[in-house]
Amino acid sequence: MTYNESSFRVLKGLEPVRSRPGMYTRTDSPAHIVQEVIDNAADEALAGHAKRIHVAAFRDGSISVTDDGRGIPVGLHPTENVPVVVLAYTVLHAGGKFDKTSGASAYAFSGGLHGVGVAVTTALSTRVEVEVRRDGRITQVTFSDGGREVGDLVDTGPCGKQTGTRVRVWPDSKYFDAPRAPLAELERLLRSKAVLLPGIAVTLDVEQADGQFARTEWQYRDGLTGYLKEMAGGVEPLAPVFAGERYAGQDEDFAPGEGAAWAFAWFDGYAGSESYVNLIPTVAGGTHESGLRGGVFEAVKAFVEHHALLPRGVKLQQEDVCGKMSFLLSARILDPQFQGQVKEKLNSREAVKLVSTRVTPIFEAWLNQNVEQGKAIAELAIRQAQSRLRDAQKVEKKKSSGVAVLPGKLSDCESEDIADNEIYLVEGDSAGGSAKLARNRETQAILPLRGKVQNAWEIDPDRLFANAEIHDVAVALGVDPHAPEAPDSVLANLRYGKVVIMADADVDGSHIQTLLLTLFLRHFPRLVDSGHVFVALPPLYRVDVPASGKKRPARRFYCLDERELAAVRDRMEKEGIKPEALEVGRFKGLGEMNPDQLKETAMDPATRRVLPVSVESEALVATRELFDLLMGKGEASSRRAWMEAKGNLVEADL
Incomplete structure (x- = not known):
């Protein structure tokens, strides 16, 4: 096999995505490439330009996403001389979300900075249809065969003052383990968008076998708090759900508008947690979650120390406080950096400080204003710490080769x-x-x-x-x-x-x-x-009796206590043996x-x-109570009283 200049292959356009789809998206199902389209619609809503998001799932496996935002620009790009809508759907590292330094780009807060985005959707679909309503006209364009074929922009007529974008995607099943996006996952995603975008109406239509559509709509008036209670399944929290939000102003260390909204609580049964960055679900967590946990921990720790609630020898750790905490976190970050193309985990280091400094002062103030609820949270954390210490001290049998x-x-x-x-x-x-x-x-x-x-x-x-x-x-x-x-x-x-x-x-x-x-x-x-x-x-005593005549050889007796010793002496005296002849050893x-x-x-x-x-069965309870009294560490005063009452019954060998 030769290795020379001709061995090198240059992948152009969307070919890298089609060649190695696992580097750019999930391949278990088309859920992520559909999410890329939904995220674009959600970004329009987050920027304040859309009020409705509509998703339709068709029987042929295709999915459409419609929003009433500004509509993707369809004019020529000033330097590329290609319609912007075509660039967005066919070129990697192209989009309106890159100029983030000043927060003055088309999307100050958007899903991420990978530069692949919806172009991946085109690459892994047999067909993508885009319809844009903008500047009073309706424009359509179609991408086929994974983006290899790009149709002409077609003006289909006027739209009046309506604006927005409609995208319909036919995922290519050869790239995925399952040909369709799971409806349950799609519903969770859309529900979360409704939660995180107050006032935005989110709708899902699913085509049925008879051609009719089953509709589900989401609109959360209580926002994060209502969603967290829904996740808990009606189980009441140990303390009221704490919800809040705080964003940076002009004179802070962070860009204006950066910050977070949150809702968290402690439940007897873990209710689950979810986090988002600019509306993108981060299922693997990341630095923003670390900031939330750190902020909550510092607030609870300060409350515990202020009220002197911590037992001696116990030291709280973050996991003690946050291990059973359920939360919803929605962070807004100007330039988020993610791990992996599917944006499952936030890597931005500044997010730790951003979120923790938003949460800590507000939650600490709430704890001190609601002392009883604060103590309930603190007691749960302290119990967790004590349990952790017991587990850490657990000692196993010494074993060799499992024996x-x-x-x-x-x-x-x-x-x-x-x-x-x-x-x-x-x-x-x-x-x-x-x-x-x-x-x-x-x-x-x-x-x-x-x-x-x-x-x-x-x-x-x-x-x-x-x-x-x-x-x-x-x-x-x-x-x-x-x-x-x-x-x-x-x-x-x-x-x-x-x-x-x-x-x-x-x-x-x-x-x-x-x-x-x-x-x-x-x-x-x-x-x-x-x-x-x-x-x-x-025995406590040994008694040696000397021989007395041929019929009475020397003998030895063992005595358990003074009573038995006295009995042996009496017996020997009756036998005519003088007391001084007995040799008694202790x-x-x-x-x-x-x-x-x-x-x-x-x-x-x-x-x-x-x-x-x-232990007789009828005396078992009394026996255990007596051992509690005599052996319990906290029973010193009761033990003293018992000894004073029963002391005269003791025959002590002092």
Whole structure:
């Protein structure tokens, strides 16, 4: 294959559009090339020269657009020596919307500055008919075969004082996935033009199978506010719709007339949003939307700070305020710059400042004049911020290749039969070491816990795994946190039939035991309901009794508390053993027990004392209320009153 001077091809006229239509318009349907014609009519209305826009959709797939504006000039262009109407429909980069520097062009505010416009419509249509009423005469011209054939201008007679333009387009189906412009999209476009052009009558006629036309008319007296309420489907906003408009004057940083009109509100259900630049729908948003959100955010932020509404530790972000805000925005910009030929997104950087400086002072003043409504908006934003913070703090299980990683400090058992195996949650590494030596490796697993487990009564489930000890407990058990009404399937991956809490027999041990029971009752209730949770009862005292004769060898007793110790002493005294002969030892903790002692008292099923944990159904509400009282962070005063009333019932080992 040769590559030389003849390899280069120059595309002239409208050939670039026909060769690469996707660079200039949407190719899913002809909707955009029809919109180009409608936008021209809307520009005439925006400039104050048209009062009516009429669109007709015919059964043959063609669409006509008629306005009562000034009419496209039909005279010769002073330098091109071609009728202006022909230039508009056949030449790229030709139009009456380029001289924008002074705002004194034919269209100070129009749809954009791509320079392709309605010429794209001609390029992708089999036929375009244009009829102009201007200067008392009716002039017609026809473009065929994608603009390759241009008919002569024909004067068809007088029109009196009537002015305007009528354009009928037959889209060429070979360029589009669907041959017809979707009627629903066409209706949305025309309805929006009626909303954005107060006083303009917009009509759509659709030809039916019998040749009659079904007519729809739009004319919004309430403008943006009425349209936004219609979009919300009758749902009432949390605060009244805030609507307004503001345009630059002679002595401002922007050109006279630049600015925006808006309507926005917050609904329980998102009602959707739409934005426009010089009446062109910007479905992908852009810098004008950024300006609106920024302006609203600054106003709400100032209101919140002024009224000291923000809780400690919460910082508002723009998404907190604007995430659920529905809005309509219509910006007027002298020289808009868009991304892409279909003008879906505004890129003009100055639009951010233009819109935000219009919105912020007006909305901030409204908030401070309507404090209750302002607080409703602020509270919604604060709730969103708190939810965002909770989501940001959400901690997942540590995983490797999609499988939860068992804690490194877990000494697992060999059995996988939960009818036999059990896990001991042991207070401290020292006790954990003794428990590892005392256990039955076949059926007993040991998980040492360092320090006290966090009080989990009021922790959000998504934040549980931020605590290393709770994370390790959940991973070792194979059960995720769940609600009381969760199905039995939440225990499908449970790795142990018994979960045994083993802590020291002192005040600290009781506290650790209570914290673990709090964790299970609040976040793993199905474990408790199904009878999988137990509490080991290690002794506080050891009593060694010396031998007395051949028939009475030395003996050892373990006592849970002072009451059991007193009972052993009484029994030995009745047997004739002197009190001073008894050797009484107190365990400061599980770590002081040797493995044999720990096995005998707390781990050997034949000799240990272990209590099952359960909550009777009739006592469930009372139990949860008691845990609320004892473990709730905001219950300090109630807790104090409870302790003062019940303190005499405590047998404290101090």
